[in-house]
Amino acid sequence: MxxxxxxxxxSRYVAPLAKRIDAENWYPRELVRDxxxxxxxxxxxxxxxGGAGLDLLGVSVVLEEIARYSGSASLIPEVQGTLVAHVIAKYGGRRIVEEVVPKLAxxxxxxxxxxxxxxCGSDAANIETTIERQGGEWVVKGTKMWTTQGLYADYFLVFGRIGDRSERHRNIAAxxxxxGSCIKVNPIEVVGFRGTGTAEVIIDGCRAGDNDLISPPPMGFKAAMDALNVGRVAISALGIxxxxxxFEEAYSFLTQRVAFGKPVIEFQGIQFRLAELYTMIESGRSMVYRAxxxxTKGYEDFPVAAAATKLHVARISVEVAGEALRxxxxxxxxxxxxxxxxxxDAKLLEIGEGTNEVQMLVISKHIYRKGAKWLI
Ligand SMILES: Cc1cc2nc3c(=O)[nH]c(=O)nc-3n(C[C@H](O)[C@H](O)[C@H](O)COP(=O)(O)OP(=O)(O)OC[C@H]3O[C@@H](n4cnc5c(N)ncnc54)[C@H](O)[C@@H]3O)c2cc1C
Structure with missing residues (x-):
């Protein structure tokens, strides 16, 4: 249902916009409202x-279905919902949650x-942005890179540190x-997921109240990782x-294209390749739904399942898309x-929300600590 x-x-609202979003690097503001x-x-x-109240399986279905028509259109709820609104709703005080989350929804x-x-991207605990106490307020300074929706954002959920950089993750806050005028944004041209407002964000002495401190240390970094763990499954659903x-584009082409007197799909070499791609997609889908x-069950090793899913889906979505193209x-x-x-678009899955190597770091730490213990 x-x-x-x-x-x-x-199919009604996203499909007709997909080419324009990509070709013109156009942010679909009205679609966001829809x-x-x-x-x-x-x-x-x-x-x-104001949300749909879905568990991660439901969220995955939503993102998978939108991505079938446009990866960019699917990345918007992925970031707005599973990263930004997730952290504010889970870690923020009641006042800020009630003020901001319905507007995001x-x-x-x-x-x-x-x-x-x-x-720093992979080494996120090493970020340089500072959050300093001045005159009863928090003053934020730093430069952020690759910020999706940064060009158009009304709210920036900024991670920075209160104190010395040598403390790494321990003094990071959200x-x-x-x-406002303390924020400057510069567009970054990217090869995929165009039209999602990717930007460099320069934060020059922005002031925030206690209410705006969504997650103080030592929970700030935990909030970021919590969002990214959920995000890794969500972006994997998008990749699927x-x-x-x-796959569907290639299938449809191969049934129509004639070579050597018959539709290309009738060659067994082609059928076997499609069978392999089909199997890859089903393996990725199963991992997404299980993670x-x-x-939802609150399984303690969920972050490992999320990392393994993201690593696998990044690889198979790039391979399937590349093979479909070929x-x-x-x-x-x-x-x-x-x-x-x-x-x-698929190539970003190997980089965003943790590169393939970062997923391997998470998985190998788990193996090192727990040995050959399977997830369930
Ligand atoms: C289109 C796009 C949208 C994005 N949106 C956002 C966003 O909304 N918000 C946000 O905060 N970020 C966003 N990002 C940033 C993204 O999360 C980072 O690009 C990613 O985490 C990698 O960081 P980096 O680019 O600094 O690469 P680096 O961390 O510099 O990595 C460079 C290379 O070194 C490898 N490497 C690093 N450490 C190790 C190690 N220990 N062992 C082995 N190899 C290693 C990496 O795997 C990679 O291959 C976005 C990026 C892109 C391209």
Whole structure:
């Protein structure tokens, strides 16, 4: 039912915009409001705050279905819901939650998750942004990189440190900053997920009250990692949607394209390759749905399941999209095809919300600590 509803919405409202979002690097502001009206802009947020109240399995279905039509359109609720609104709703005080989360849920406001910096992405505990106490307020200074929705955000969930950098993760806090004259944003041209407002964000002495300090140390870094663990499953669901779309494009092309007197799909070499790609997609989907279930059950090793899922799905979505492109011959390689866009989008899965190596760090730490202990 959820899947059907979102698929209908996405085929009606997302599909017609997908090419423009990518080609013109165009942020679909009205679509964001439409997703808000449907409750799927922050699908994980409780209904009384304007979300859809879905568990991670439901969120995964939403993101997978939107991504079948546009990766960029799916990244917007992924960031707005599972990263930004998630942290504010879970760690923020009641006043700030009631003030900000419904605006993020409805699409009245745009939120961004500002953790990565020019110095540090994988080594997030080494960030340089400072949060200092001055005259009863918090003063925030620093530069953030790669911030999705940064160009258009009304609220920036900024991670910075209160005190010395040598403390690493121990003194990191999350603070919510409203867009104002203390913020400057510079666009960053990226190859995929275009139209999502990727930006460098310069924070020059923004002031925040105690209410805006969403998660003080030592919980600030934990809040970031909590969001990223959930986000890794969510972005994997998005990756599965991309892979499914690429597979379907290739399948449809191969049934129509004739070579050596018959449709190309009738060659067994092609059928076997499709069988392999199909199996890869099903393996990734199973991991996403199982990781989501482990999250809902509060399983303690959920972060390991999330990391393994993200690592696997990053690899298979890139391989499926690349193979779909190749199987479609010259057309697949042309700017007219959808698979070239899907391939560019899929490549981000190997980098965003933790590179493949970072997922391997999480998994190998688990093996080192617990030995050959399986997840369930
Ligand atoms: C389109 C896009 C959108 C993004 N959106 C956001 C966002 O909204 N918010 C946000 O905070 N960030 C965002 N990011 C940033 C993203 O999370 C980082 O790019 C990512 O974490 C990698 O960090 P980095 O680019 O600094 O690479 P680095 O950390 O410098 O890594 C460079 C290379 O070194 C490898 N490496 C690093 N450490 C190790 C190690 N210990 N062992 C082995 N290899 C290692 C990495 O795997 C990588 O291959 C976005 C990035 C992109 C491209």
């Amino acid at each position: 959820l899947r059907r509803t979102v698929r209908e919405f996405a 997703m808000g009206k449907m409750g799927i802009l922050t699908p994980n947020i409780p209904e009384d705050l 409805s699409g009245e406001a745009i939120g961004s998750f500002a953790l990565s910096e020019p110095c 603070v919510l900053i409203k867009r 949607g991309l892979a499914e779309a690429a 989501a279930e482990l999250h 199987l479609m011959g010259g057309y697949g390689y042309s700017r007219e095809s959808n698979v070239e866009r899907i391939y560019r």
